[in-house]
Amino acid sequence: MTRIAVVGGGRIGEALIAGLREAGTPGSDIVVIEAVQARADELAKKYSILPTTLDIGCEGADVIAIAVKPQDVPAVTERVGDAISDSVHESIVVSLAAGVSTESLETRLSAGSPVVRVMPNTAMLVGQGVSAICKGRFARDEHLEQVRSIMESVGAVVVVTEAQMDAVTAVSGSGPAYFFLLAEALIDAGVEQGLPRDVATTLATGTALGAGAMLAGGGEGPGQLRYNVSSPGGTTAAAIRRLESGGLRAAVADAVEAAASRSREMARAVIEDDDEID
Numbered sequence: 001m002t003r004i005a006v007v008g009g010g011r012i013g014e015a016l017i018a019g020l021r022e023a024g025t026p027g028s029d030i031v032v033i034e035a036v037q038a039r040a041d042e043l044a045k046k047y048s049i050l051p052t053t054l055d056i057g058c059e060g061a062d063v064i065a066i067a068v069k070p071q072d073v074p075a076v077t078e079r080v081g082d083a084i085s086d087s088v089h090e091s092i093v094v095s096l097a098a099g100v101s102t103e104s105l106e107t108r109l110s111a112g113s114p115v116v117r118v119m120p121n122t123a124m125l126v127g128q129g130v131s132a133i134c135k136g137r138f139a140r141d142e143h144l145e146q147v148r149s150i151m152e153s154v155g156a157v158v159v160v161t162e163a164q165m166d167a168v169t170a171v172s173g174s175g176p177a178y179f180f181l182l183a184e185a186l187i188d189a190g191v192e193q194g195l196p197r198d199v200a201t202t203l204a205t206g207t208a209l210g211a212g213a214m215l216a217g218g219g220e221g222p223g224q225l226r227y228n229v230s231s232p233g234g235t236t237a238a239a240i241r242r243l244e245s246g247g248l249r250a251a252v253a254d255a256v257e258a259a260a261s262r263s264r265e266m267a268r269a270v271i272e273d274d275d276e277i278d
């Protein structure tokens, strides 16, 4: 039994809770600490979990998952630190926030506190998330393994170095949004070609699901899978040529670069705030 306190019941907090409940974690093992009371009550009812205060929720928690906006993480971590500083029970403090380093979390907790950083994505909601994890200075392998096991219950997990977290955030943290954008564009294009919107939506969604399953099957890579669809002189080759000449590949590289750069910028903002406090 692992007791998990989720601090911040927004989109990613809910995705984590939903995935954990779907994977069979008992509601009695999860508490949510959410600033907006109506939202806390909504989550409590939907997932049969307990809404509580930060002090009570952190007491005895094995894992405290901080899922608030990056700019709120320093203040929340300080409050978590105060709440657990006198406890004999060891809690692993986990941050799900983009652009907040383990070091910045550690400086707000008692010396030696185990910290693990996770970059998840919203597909946890349906048990198909992918998370990257890395440990802070004081976390031991067993702490990382405990967090890995929690995140594996809601999807796949990779262990990375902290230096890779900005790239991870740009690829898989933000990644679902890129696929949703492509799906929107494909649906709109189908409608433009005369399909009813519901039919275009079913086709685009089913295609995304099938393509995802083929990619995840691991037999052939994305290039080969694409060749298999592209009959010589056929429709797919005509479409791919337009996508390439329209700059799709470069646009994706630019987008990922922009996201990684934004993640680094957010990390610098937290460091500057720290310097102002010192």
Ligand SMILES: NC(=O)C1=CN([C@@H]2O[C@H](COP(=O)(O)OP(=O)(O)OC[C@H]3O[C@@H](n4cnc5c(N)ncnc54)[C@H](OP(=O)(O)O)[C@@H]3O)[C@@H](O)[C@H]2O)C=CC1
Pocket: 007, 008, 009, 010, 011, 012, 013, 033, 034, 035, 036, 039, 067, 068, 069, 070, 072, 076, 096, 097, 098, 099, 119, 120, 121, 122, 173, 174
């Ligand atoms: N959305 C995503 O796909 C992903 C998000 N993340 C990370 O997850 C974190 C949360 O993002 P997201 O869920 O999108 O953001 P949301 O704004 O949806 O959720 C954050 C929630 O935390 C609440 N909150 C703020 N301060 C406190 C506090 N002191 N105690 C309890 N609750 C508080 C917020 O309330 P209020 O709105 O009133 O401030 C809000 O409901 C971010 O750090 C983000 O970088 C990581 C990967 C993917």
Ligand SMILES: O=C(O)[C@@H]1CCC=N1
Pocket: 098, 169, 173, 174
């Ligand atoms: O957009 C964001 O900043 C967060 C982090 C990754 C996905 N959503």
